[in-house]
Amino acid sequence: MKGASWRTVHPRINFATEAALRLTLLGGQCFRWTEFAPRVYQGHWAECGATVRRGNDGALEYSPPATNAPESRIAAYFAAETDFAALDDRLPWRSDPVLARARGFARGLRLLRQPVGEALLCYLCSSTKRIEQIRQITDSLAKTLGPAAFVLPTWKTLASVPEADLRALGLGYRARYVHETAIRLADSPNWEPALSQQSYPEARAWLMRLPGVGPKIADCVCLFGLGLYESFPVDTWILQAMGKHYGLGKWHPDQITCFARVHFGSAAGLAQQYLFEAIRLGGLRKPNSASR
DNA sequence: GTCCAGGCAAGCA
DNA sequence: TGCTTGCATGGA
Numbered sequence: 001m002k003g004a005s006w007r008t009v010h011p012r013i014n015f016a017t018e019a020a021l022r023l024t025l026l027g028g029q030c031f032r033w034t035e036f037a038p039r040v041y042q043g044h045w046a047e048c049g050a051t052v053r054r055g056n057d058g059a060l061e062y063s064p065p066a067t068n069a070p071e072s073r074i075a076a077y078f079a080a081e082t083d084f085a086a087l088d089d090r091l092p093w094r095s096d097p098v099l100a101r102a103r104g105f106a107r108g109l110r111l112l113r114q115p116v117g118e119a120l121l122c123y124l125c126s127s128t129k130r131i132e133q134i135r136q137i138t139d140s141l142a143k144t145l146g147p148a149a150f151v152l153p154t155w156k157t158l159a160s161v162p163e164a165d166l167r168a169l170g171l172g173y174r175a176r177y178v179h180e181t182a183i184r185l186a187d188s189p190n191w192e193p194a195l196s197q198q199s200y201p202e203a204r205a206w207l208m209r210l211p212g213v214g215p216k217i218a219d220c221v222c223l224f225g226l227g228l229y230e231s232f233p234v235d236t237w238i239l240q241a242m243g244k245h246y247g248l249g250k251w252h253p254d255q256i257t258c259f260a261r262v263h264f265g266s267a268a269g270l271a272q273q274y275l276f277e278a279i280r281l282g283g284l285r286k287p288n289s290a291s292r
Numbered sequence: 293g294t295c296c297a298g299g300c301a302a303g304c305a
Numbered sequence: 306t307g308c309t310t311g312c313a314t315g316g317a
Contacts, residue, residue, distance in 0.1 A: 027296060127299035133315065134298080172313030177300080214300050235298040252307090276298075 006053065006061040010075040012083075013060040013110075020108030021054045027277050029224050031122050031135040042066070044142070044150040046115045048073050079113040079227065087229060087267040091175075096263075098245040098284065102274040105283030109273055112224060116154055116192050117185075119225035121206070123217045124178050125171060125180055140169045158182035177212020184210060198226040215253065223269040232260035232268040241279040 016020040025033040025041050033043035040053045048069030052204035063076055092101040097194040125137045145153035159182040166175035185191055195203055203226055207218035218231035234253040242256050264271040278284045
């Protein structure tokens with residue numbers, strides 16, 4: 001990207017470190033970004049595509065020639081309206097040494113505001129898959145069935161595609177969930193705006209009535225698609241973290257959800273991302289217990 | 293060959 | 306209600 005011109009996206013979208021931007025885009029809250037060149041990231045959402053990097057002052061910058069989204073759309077996707085420092089301040093890291101360590105590891109990470117339908121589709125494809133494999137599956141959905149390069153197919157399109165064709169794209173048993181959910185959503189074209197008006201419990205319950213959507217996927221859609229920051233998705237990594245570091249080894253996921261709601265409070269989703277990235281990448285190991 | 297991955301739903305006691 | 310199992314596929 002030598003010689004390319006770069007512009008600041010929005011004064012509030014700032015990353016303290018390169019690692020914070022990398023964790024945000026490649027860490028597993030979304031599956032549609034790649035490191036296109038060293039420290040330059042290319043990603044797609046809705047009909048938008050953007051090439052971004054972290055500027056010298058930490059501000060998020062985009063390359064206009066390599067971006068087909070208006071600045072306002074990029075800003076919205078990076079949740080410019082959300083004050084993550086204030087969210088972080090609400091978390092109990094001052095009295096919780098595990099959270100403090102996770103926060104130190106993932107500090108400065110932001111929660112993206114993904115299109116709700118895309119978050120739902122991507123997480124429907126996610127069960128018992130590695131992050132890289134989810135990226136591959138969503139890529140092939142866009143390439144094969146999308147209306148344009150890098151654009152994911154609409155639910156209407158997905159409803160018209162035979163389940164067997166979805167299986168052929170590598171979705172496996174998830175093909176039935178995508179197919180049946182697509183048929184349900186294609187029937188109610190206004191589900192997205194309606195859902196964004198709902199409270200967290202209402203939205204979560206509505207999502208869980210869709211085929212293949214359980215508590216974990218519903219919570220991911222609430223957190224990453226609807227910006228409902230009290231949502232705390234409990235996946236295998238979080239179960240591991242809570243078992244190893246909070247002494248909740250035999251707890252059921254629903255019980256972990258209740259614990260998180262009380263312990264982490266209204267910004268639980270941000271704590272979840274700190275813990276998720278830290279346990280996954282080894283950031284919760286105590287400094288003197290790491291093998292070196 | 294074996295194990296496991298950002299789960300969910302159905303079957304069973 | 307709570308526990309176990311099957312589900313597809315690819316990578317380590």
